[in-house]
Structures are given as structure tokens and as C-alpha cells.
Amino acid sequence: MLKIAVLVSGGGTNLQAIIDAVEQRTITNTKIEVVISNNKNAYALERAKKHNIDSKCISPKDFETREEFHDALLKTLEDHQIDLIVLAGYLVVISEKMIQRYEDKIINIHPSLIPAFCGTGYYGLKVHEAALERGVKVAGATVHFVDEGTDTGPIILQKPVQVEEGDTPKILQQRVMEQAEWIILPQAIDLIANKKIQVVNKKVKILI
Structure with missing residues (x-):
């Protein structure tokens, strides 16, 4: 079973498409383990709650340094034993540390x-x-997969x-x-x- 984390910043229409596909079994062998947003007002978090999916807000604003924020995000993903990270309208730059830790596991x-x-x-x-x-x-x-560049990973x-x-x-x-x-x-x-x-x-x- 593939455990996925969906990272969002806004309304979460792509998240909804994933939830629907999992429920309708057009996505198989997959569980949405957690939805994470950098924005506590993101409607995407409501979508997750409606479907009893664990949801969290991890915002750079709540940390003194960017590094602390990236570490908290990474720890949450590791705590949930995530296999694949899905960026679905996520407007925060992913750290190099996370890209290296999840090579070919972020889309x-x-x-x-x-x-x-x-x-x-x-x-x-x-x-x-x-x-x-x-x-x-x-x-x-x-x-596409995410690498160190912007929109440059394998399609x-x-x-x-x-x-x-x-x-x-x-x-x-x-x-x-x-x-x-x-x-x-x-x-x-x-x-x-x-x-x-x-x-x-x-x-x-x-x-x-």
C-alpha cells in the first residue's frame, strides 16, 4: 500500500480529484495518509476533514527560521512513513534536504x-x-518528479x-x-x- 502525503496551499481541487479517485478505486493500492498545508485557511484542509483524512497546517510563519520549518515538515512526513509526496498547488519551495531524502518520490x-x-x-x-x-x-x-530545479524533474x-x-x-x-x-x-x-x-x-x- 502506497502511503501518500498531499501538500496544498489553497482550495484543493487537485486534492479532491485524488480523494475521489482513491474512493472510486481508479487509484488503487494507495492511502492518503496526511494532507499538509502551509496556509491554515486553505479549504483543502476542510476537504481532508470531510473524508476523515489526517490534516495539518505547517507554516513557515510559525517558525523562527526557514530551516526549522523544513525540519518540522520533514519530521511529519517521516512520522507518517510516507512513500510518495504529492505537491498539489503547494506554493512553498521544497528544501534540498527533502528532495534528496525523497528522491523520485515527490511529484x-x-x-x-x-x-x-x-x-x-x-x-x-x-x-x-x-x-x-x-x-x-x-x-x-x-x-513530473521534483528535483533541485524548478519544474525540471523527469516528466x-x-x-x-x-x-x-x-x-x-x-x-x-x-x-x-x-x-x-x-x-x-x-x-x-x-x-x-x-x-x-x-x-x-x-x-x-x-x-x-
């Missing part, structure tokens, strides 16, 4: 087809604003989404979530839970 969902519109400064609506400004015809989402799954005439960043964001993010994030977790993912030379191989 992130990014709302573009990496390597387009990714890296420092590209998050949330900013991604969709930049995509529309550039006039792209296809947007999408990417699930697990990607899904394209059509850009439509009259799209605003908000409309495009919603379509990318519904047609890509909420589909490929649960798929990636299920593949990992069933040992169908292999990382070779920084590239992901999906085993059929």
Missing part, C-alpha cells in the same frame, strides 16, 4: 506542457496569462487541452484543470502505486 502537477511556461514565476493564473499572451493554440498540464504524464476563442486566463485555467490536471495526477499516482514507473537517465519509462 508535482504543473498547468502547462513543460518545457513551455514553466520555471520560476510561472504558477497559477500567471501560466495561463502567459500562454494566452503568446497566442498558443494548445495548453495542457504535466505531472511522468502530459495531457494537451485546446485553447478556444475568447478564453480568459480563468476560463483556460478551469478547462486545464478539468480536462488535464484532475485526470493525469490520479493516473500518475496509480502508476507509481502499482510500480509501473521507472526513472532511467532522468527520463520516465512507463511499464505496461
Whole structure:
């Protein structure tokens, strides 16, 4: 059984997609062990409580140094014996110590087809604003492993989404979530839970 921790900062729509997929058994062999937010007002924490999932707020604001915060986060993950960390709209930079401790065991969902519109400064609506400004015809989402860079880890799954005439960043964001993010994030977790993912030379191989 794969024990996962989902790290969130806001509403938790991707968390909800994971909860639903676990309950509907489209994600198999997986238990959401804990939901952690850096924001005590994140609605994602309410979603966890509604489904009787352990939830915690661990905020950098509650610690004197960044290092103490990172240590507390790491200790919580270790106490829960977490196998996979899922960043689902988590807006805090992960420490190098955690990345090394959980090598190829941290995944992130990014709302573009990496390597387009990714890296420092590209998050949330900013991604969709930049995509529309550039006039792209296809947007999408990417699930990737997390390494020391920003959005540079091995790509697990990607899904394209059509850009439509009259799209605003908000409309495009919603379509990318519904047609890509909420589909490929649960798929990636299920593949990992069933040992169908292999990382070779920084590239992901999906085993059929």
C-alpha cells in the first residue's frame, strides 16, 4: 500500500480529484495518509476533514527560521512513513534536504506542457496569462518528479487541452484543470502505486 502525503496551499481541487479517485478505486493500492498545508485557511484542509483524512497546517510563519520549518515538515512526513509526496498547488519551495531524502518520490502537477511556461514565476493564473499572451493554440498540464530545479524533474504524464476563442486566463485555467490536471495526477499516482514507473537517465519509462 502506497502511503501518500498531499501538500496544498489553497482550495484543493487537485486534492479532491485524488480523494475521489482513491474512493472510486481508479487509484488503487494507495492511502492518503496526511494532507499538509502551509496556509491554515486553505479549504483543502476542510476537504481532508470531510473524508476523515489526517490534516495539518505547517507554516513557515510559525517558525523562527526557514530551516526549522523544513525540519518540522520533514519530521511529519517521516512520522507518517510516507512513500510518495504529492505537491498539489503547494506554493512553498521544497528544501534540498527533502528532495534528496525523497528522491523520485515527490511529484508535482504543473498547468502547462513543460518545457513551455514553466520555471520560476510561472504558477497559477500567471501560466495561463502567459500562454494566452503568446497566442498558443494548445495548453495542457504535466505531472513530473521534483528535483533541485524548478519544474525540471523527469516528466511522468502530459495531457494537451485546446485553447478556444475568447478564453480568459480563468476560463483556460478551469478547462486545464478539468480536462488535464484532475485526470493525469490520479493516473500518475496509480502508476507509481502499482510500480509501473521507472526513472532511467532522468527520463520516465512507463511499464505496461
